[in-house]
Amino acid sequence: MRGYEVYKRVLNLLGYINNDDSVTSDSALYNRAIYAINQILLDLKQNEIESMNDTINIPKAHAEALIYGVAMLLALVGGDGERNRLFTNIYNSKRSAALSEVDTVLDAMPNVDGGAI
DSSP, X not given: OBHHHHHHHHHHHHTOSOTTSOOOOOXXXXXXXXXXXXXXXXXXXXXXXXXXXXXXXXXXXHHHHHHHHHHHHHHHHTTOHHHHHHHXXXXXXXXXXXXXXXXXXXXXXXXXXXXXX
């Protein structure tokens, strides 16, 4: 996935896509979006991007959290409190799931010294 794809999905969630499915040409929003993408990537313990054309190689759970996190930040900056609350709740649950992935759980007995009772 590229940064621009994240941007486009976020704009769709926020309702900022034009009627003809084209992306709005607001340069200030575009600049805030790349900053927001990098903030959420850092929060998810991933590498930042330099441009919207850069590839973001992250697991699917992280990608879902990234999209809702960016939507959360852009809604906050845009003054849309209701959408910000909604996307904050979604982001927090997706972030928690993405950061709590456990590959393997080992079974282990505690080290107990045998002794007299």
